[in-house]
Amino acid sequence: MKQFLSFVRKEFIHILRDPRSLLILLVMPQIMVLLPGYVIKNEVKDIRVAVLDQSRDIYTEQLTQRLYANEYFIGKGEVRTEEEAAELFKKGEIDLVVVFGPEFANRIIHSQDASVQLLADGSEPNQASVRVAYAQQVVAGFQKELAQQMAQTGTGQPFNIRVNSRMLYNPQQRSEVNFVPGVVGMVILLICCMMTSIAIVREREMGTMEILLASPLPSIDIVLAKLVPYMIISLIDMATILCLSYFVMNVPMSGSLMVYVITAVIYIFTSLMLGLLISTVVNTQLAAMLISLLLIVPTIYLSGMVFAVESMPIAAQIASNIVPAKWFISASRKIMVEGVSMEYVATEIRALAIEGLVFMLLAWRFFKTRLA
Amino acid sequence: MTDEIVIKAEGLTKKFGSFTATDHVTFEVRKGEIFGFLGANGAGKTTAMRMLCGLSQPSEGKATVAGYDVATEYEQVKRHIGYMSQKFSLYDDLTVEENLVLFGGIYGMPRNKVRDKIAELLQELGFEAERKTMVKSLPLGWKQKLAFSLAIFHEPSIVFLDEPTGGVDPVTRRQFWELIYKAADNGITVFVTTHYMDEAEYCDRVSIMVDGRIDALGSPAQLKQQFHGNSMYDVFYALARTAKRGD
């Protein structure tokens, strides 16, 4: 045991001697957490809107005023033709153009076929649909008043359905609530998988691995000694991220902290084993880095960290079950935000543990083959 | 050996913060000499050599190599020297021939000259069969010889060797020194650092560094007499005992 600890100490010294990397390993996760909270948002605001008015009557005037007054929009004046509008779009100076057809007011009153066209910049699909939705709301509000004025529908509307929505867990739909569990998952993966595999392979590349292997300490201990510092760094990171998100960003920890920590530890174990596995199959640091990178890309996409998994093709959904981060992120969202008890995350914990064991066995196999 | 002085160091000093790696070192090397730059690990040999090669700025003092000041004219210095480092910096993933062509080209040697020299070199070393072999598959001793040949390929007037014979058996080392003698006979000045004291005997003159200073300077015979030793080991031991740095 004492020998094992002395190896662990050596590994720590390696890391501490490189303060720049250590700093980044400790600070980068915090930034990755703060960014979604303060910088990365999905809300749509400051919609730059212009008006193409082919009618110029009292109703178009009113509608235009309402648009400009609306808090979501920034009025950018008029355009005369569609070509002018297209030019502004291409320059990136405008987001939405509201087109009023000719004889707008007339049509509203007499033929009831007035139309408003909303030209939106389709190059940003999600943004476009939300901008259109907001504009539609302004028009709908206007219409309702008109309809009441024209006494079409009377006092109350039969066949009226009132929809009451209750947003659970994250009523303000803050993006950080969704992102923070994902960020923790990413950070742990990076540190435990990429850094450890690089550390182990580095030793091999430098040639010092053989010296260590020749020592009386069982080779498994040498490798484990490499894992310990990174495990500790990732635990520190996890703790600091949680504190930061809880105290500064008001991300809840509604469930049991204990359950969360258990899940996290299992995930850390799985990631370390993955890092170990990678180190047994490559020979150069460069290769270890490239493979880790290639693993991180699917993690970002398939783990549900950023993109919702159900919206993906079936094949992708199946593939995402192999990504350890997916289980962790799912479990941590449930625990942190929904506050569920342990039985609701049993599936995730089981999946993580199985994966961890599989990686470990594979790593063991490859390691043995190497030595032989 | 002529009396022309090709390397001249005066009070050459390098400090890293409060640590003085090389401490006011002064010596001269004559053209065609084999000059051994000895000392224990950590004594400051590599630091001194790096300054002479134009890789590092002196903190104090000055030195000239091939007539150029190492502090201000280091790029000129580099045109006139060859270098072989501890790690035998050959490119492992290039063949023998490719390494030679590369460095020949870098020093501006015309292509046909390069071609001829390669043929000549391979024959001398007995490497013809290895022309297209990747350097990484060569045994260590061959790599060393190749690295040395590479260092003098462009016919520099001075060649710097930093611990060139680490890790090989005495016979291979001896063979290596044959190459050094040959180069010296052809007028190339050889500046070699080593911590193998038996190699010190092969040099025309040696200096011994202790704690960053030169504590002994002269031919092996002179030093043995001065320090009352039978071999260079004795000389070194007498000096090294007073050392505060290194192993």
Add this chain to the structure above:
Amino acid sequence: MKALPYLLTKEYKQMFRNWLLPVVFILLPIAMMNVVPRIATQEVKNLNIAVIDCDHSTLSSRLTQKLQASEFFNLYATCPNYRTAYDLLQEGNVDFIVTIENEFEHNLYRTSGADVMVTVNAVNGMKGGLGNSYLTQIIMQYAQELGYDNGAIARRPVTVEPRYLFNAALDYKPYMIPALMAMTLILLVGFLPALNVVGEKERGTIEQINVTPVSRIEFILSKMIPYWTVGIFIVGFSMLLAWKIHGVTPAGAIWMVFLFNIVYIFTISSLGLTISNYSDNMRQAAIVMFFFIVIFILTSGLISPIASMPHWAQEATRLNPLRYIITAMRDIYLKGSTFFQLLSQFLPLCIYGVVASVWAVISFQKNS
């Protein structure tokens, strides 16, 4: 520059002798262009819902059917009570619960309105928000249909038609693909040459070059040029893949795609090199570069729009080269913008490139 051709020969040979590199150059664009656009959609669909029908009337069943028929939603289960539905939500099997009150039909005909409650798992704010808004729309449309069918409401006086310029179907792929190209490039052309240089520093082979008369610029060019050529290949290859696999082609000029990317490649390789000049070994360089890459990607507009960021953050993204290339590429691909229209992206990128390359050269020290 005499040494440059020889150095370049060496670099190209080394690059292709290492089997891993050419494989990555081919595989990564394929993975990015093929797999990612299919997966990385921020479209919301196939959301699982549970419906609790407390009324069991004709009208309530019709509403349930309508919900089921929607392409956005997947009727996971109909539940007898809230408890069972909530269990499903907690388990993660559904994200929305629609509760239809038990006097639904009666209230629709007789009183001022019926109530439907929508419970949303809003952990993923965007998914929750969009899903809620689709559900509300479907339910409101249903109410309107009932109104028309029963003669209670006349046609609306004003119809609103949305028209989406440049991307009528709001297809997510042309939106993602240009950005993915930028991401592939920064990984390969920003990261790798820098690692290459640090690797030589670590192994000691860089000393051998430092000691020769090879100038800084020659050395740097010899490292960069192979990766620049790889970068240009990747741009072309990615465009080809995007065309063949997804049928996505640029609305704008192809030469502009190359021009902007060339400046971009120049910039990121210089940035990578600068970082490696300040690093002693590969691990350090990798961590620092990774840090920058993550921050650049997150704040580039790839994942969430720059316009949604707080104003100080929007200003800060001016320092992000990815912002310019992604905006430019999206505009070229989708809007067919001309060069002059995109000057506001091109100029900053050029300035960035110049500053980065000068810094890279200055910070590279042959002699310390």
